[in-house]
Amino acid sequence: MAEPYLRVENLVKRFGPFTALGGVDLEVFPGEVHCLLGDNGAGKSTLIKTLAGVHQPTEGKIYIEGKPVTFRSPRDASAAGIGTVYQDLALNPLMSVTRNFFMGRELTGPLGSLRMNEMNQIAHDEMLKIGIDFSDPTQAVGTMSGGQRQTLAIARAIYFGAKVLILDEPTSALGQRQQMGVLKTVKRVRARGDIAIIFITHNEIHSRLVGDRYTFLALGKSIGAGTAAEIGDKEMRRLMSGGAEMGDLKAELDAI
Amino acid sequence: MADLNEANRLQQETALQKLLRRPEIGSFVVMIIIIVALAIASDGKAFNPLGLKNNIAIIAQYGIIATGAAVLMIAGEFDLSIGSMIGFAGMSMAMMLKWGLPFGLGEATPAAAFFITLAMTLGIGWVIGMIVVRSGLSSFIVTLAFLFFLRGVTEVCFRLINQSTQISGLQDFKLESWFADIMGGEVFGWFYDFWFALGGNLNRNGEQWVHGFDARFFWWIVIVCVAYFVLSRTQIGNWIYATGDNKEAARANGVPVDKVKVGLFMFTAFCATMFAACQVYDTNTSDAAKGNLMELFAIAIAVVGGTLMTGGFGSVLGVVFGAITVGLVANAVFFIPAIDGAWFRVFLGGILLAAVFANERIRKRITGGI
Numbered sequence: 001m002a003e004p005y006l007r008v009e010n011l012v013k014r015f016g017p018f019t020a021l022g023g024v025d026l027e028v029f030p031g032e033v034h035c036l037l038g039d040n041g042a043g044k045s046t047l048i049k050t051l052a053g054v055h056q057p058t059e060g061k062i063y064i065e066g067k068p069v070t071f072r073s074p075r076d077a078s079a080a081g082i083g084t085v086y087q088d089l090a091l092n093p094l095m096s097v098t099r100n101f102f103m104g105r106e107l108t109g110p111l112g113s114l115r116m117n118e119m120n121q122i123a124h125d126e127m128l129k130i131g132i133d134f135s136d137p138t139q140a141v142g143t144m145s146g147g148q149r150q151t152l153a154i155a156r157a158i159y160f161g162a163k164v165l166i167l168d169e170p171t172s173a174l175g176q177r178q179q180m181g182v183l184k185t186v187k188r189v190r191a192r193g194d195i196a197i198i199f200i201t202h203n204e205i206h207s208r209l210v211g212d213r214y215t216f217l218a219l220g221k222s223i224g225a226g227t228a229a230e231i232g233d234k235e236m237r238r239l240m241s242g243g244a245e246m247g248d249l250k251a252e253l254d255a256i
Numbered sequence: 257m258a259d260l261n262e263a264n265r266l267q268q269e270t271a272l273q274k275l276l277r278r279p280e281i282g283s284f285v286v287m288i289i290i291i292v293a294l295a296i297a298s299d300g301k302a303f304n305p306l307g308l309k310n311n312i313a314i315i316a317q318y319g320i321i322a323t324g325a326a327v328l329m330i331a332g333e334f335d336l337s338i339g340s341m342i343g344f345a346g347m348s349m350a351m352m353l354k355w356g357l358p359f360g361l362g363e364a365t366p367a368a369a370f371f372i373t374l375a376m377t378l379g380i381g382w383v384i385g386m387i388v389v390r391s392g393l394s395s396f397i398v399t400l401a402f403l404f405f406l407r408g409v410t411e412v413c414f415r416l417i418n419q420s421t422q423i424s425g426l427q428d429f430k431l432e433s434w435f436a437d438i439m440g441g442e443v444f445g446w447f448y449d450f451w452f453a454l455g456g457n458l459n460r461n462g463e464q465w466v467h468g469f470d471a472r473f474f475w476w477i478v479i480v481c482v483a484y485f486v487l488s489r490t491q492i493g494n495w496i497y498a499t500g501d502n503k504e505a506a507r508a509n510g511v512p513v514d515k516v517k518v519g520l521f522m523f524t525a526f527c528a529t530m531f532a533a534c535q536v537y538d539t540n541t542s543d544a545a546k547g548n549l550m551e552l553f554a555i556a557i558a559v560v561g562g563t564l565m566t567g568g569f570g571s572v573l574g575v576v577f578g579a580i581t582v583g584l585v586a587n588a589v590f591f592i593p594a595i596d597g598a599w600f601r602v603f604l605g606g607i608l609l610a611a612v613f614a615n616e617r618i619r620k621r622i623t624g625g626i
């Protein structure tokens with residue numbers, strides 16, 4: 001079996017007295033989509049923010065290609081090939097597509113001046129590659145649709161050398177058609193074969209459609225993991241709701 | 257259906273439509289109206305050689321600090337200490353010129369007085385910035401504290417060392433120091449020479465009347481050009497916009513937002529120091545009340561120029577138009593003696609309110625209404 005590109009061992013993250021992550025393990029492989037599933041507040045966003053260098057882990061280790069790493073800032077993480085598309089997308093609505101695409105990693109010429117034409121061209125081409133043709137890269141991001149913003153954020157992460165692409169609920173705020181657009185984008189990225197994808201969602205169907213491997217979180221702990229073949233539909237539903245039996249949930253609902 | 261894509265949903269705009277959508281357009285139109293109205297009401301006096309010089313003097317003063325305030329506002333912060341910083345810097349320079357360098361290190365040259373003062377004001381700007389980014393407190397309250405603090409320090413220093421809150425009657429340093437001359441002397445003499453050569457610019461005796469603009473005109477142009485270039489054409493400019501628009505997004509993408517903010521608090525301190533230096537070396541005086549209320553004018557002009565209060569958006573060019581508009585109206589009373597000078601503040605309040613509404617509309621249009 002291939003070596004995981006990214007491995008997380010016993011990751012603990014506390015915010016003061018509050019334990020957001022209580023020892024989580026995770027392995028992601030290139031060319032695979034690893035779905036991270038769990039209830040609201042389970043700690044999914046906290047886990048990926050730690051991987052992205054936004055939070056420093058309280059305990060535990062992160063390995064990239066077998067070597068232990070520490071990320072002091074998002075810059076460190078992105079230099080190590082971790083590209084994150086946040087739930088809130090980390091976009092600036094008042095700024096243009098191009099300026100957002102290159103935010104923090106601008107192409108510069110003499111005196112720190114921007115190579116604007118080149119940047120416009122790249123932003124346009126990269127977004128076209130994963131599925132949207134954006135005619136005017138000087139348009140403000142605030143006027144783009146949710147799916148387009150998602151594509152912009154994904155294209156940006158890939159262009160800047162992401163080996164692990166982390167998508168935090170990329171489909172949650174979108175309409176049906178745009179959800180499918182994002183799933184197609186995920187499939188296209190997966191088909192490249194060299195990028196590992198961590199995909200967070202609350203949607204069982206979406207995770208079935210694109211997932212190769214699953215990890216289930218509940219209250220900051222991993223309560224189950226396995227490949228698509230290993231996890232049956234019923235098991236999946238049980239784990240997604242934090243380990244409770246569907247039957248129990250139904251009984252609870254009926255009692256009201 | 258097949259050829260329906262995003263590209264052809266965007267309507268092509270004509271050059272004129274694009275021009276009308278620029279954020280500076282509002283302040284530009286107001287400026288033109290004011291220029292024309294003032295020219296008519298003052299019977300041309302506002303733009304005769306001396307009128308032009310005097311108008312530009314005050315416009316440049318406003319413009320220097322408004323540029324600093326605007327760039328800081330684009331990064332999402334305010335600086336209410338600008339006016340007190342002007343007072344402090346003016347005091348510091350005049351004091352060194354009169355009483356010599358600190359610690360009895362001898363006489364102060366104009367350049368030494370300026371650079372020692374600049375080192376102090378940049379240091380204070382740095383401290384303000386660090387307090388804001390480290391504490392996460394609103395810059396409004398932190399800089400309000402420095403408004404009082406610096407004004408108080410200025411007065412106390414004046415009384416302790418100088419026994420009076422004014423310094424006047426310093427020698428005219430411009431005559432022997434080139435440094436004092438580039439700060440407080442005259443510039444662009446060729447403009448008035450040319451005007452004279454064309455047969456205008458004559459005084460009552462038929463000699464050349466005005467010989468140049470105040471040096472602060474030059475410094476305003478320099479500051480505006482640098483700010484414009486940095487903001488619209490450089491990486492740091494992109495960082496400034498990103499910091500003010502959505503700080504967390506900028507940080508997540510590796511923009512050093514704290515450094516950007518601290519740097520810009522130092523920039524407003526620099527602008528305040530230039531304001532003070534031009535004043536001190538021009539008039540060879542200083543007093544503890546200098547720069548009073550200037551922070552509010554700076555912010556008002558930045559807003560009139562199209563800068564968003566919430567950060568992330570604004571244009572240096574708009575601020576230039578704003579400074580011209582406000583400067584001309586502030587000076588109007590000298591050219592139209594019939595009007596009461598207090599109308600200036602009535603006018604400023606009016607256009608400020610109008611500008612805030614106009615800016616809000618622009619913001620909504622760009623963000624698609626959120």
Ligand SMILES: Nc1ncnc2c1ncn2[C@@H]1O[C@H](COP(=O)(O)OP(=O)(O)OP(=O)(O)O)[C@@H](O)[C@H]1O
Pocket residue numbers: 015018020038039040041042043044045046047
């Ligand atoms: N910076 C923080 N300080 C304190 N507590 C935090 C912080 N960030 C997250 N938490 C807490 O950690 C827990 C996990 O949050 P997290 O955002 O990781 O959940 P999630 O699994 O992403 O949920 P959702 O599905 O709603 O996005 C929550 O209880 C949250 O309140």
Ligand SMILES: [Mg+2]
Pocket residue numbers: 044045046087168
């Ligand atoms: Mg989350």
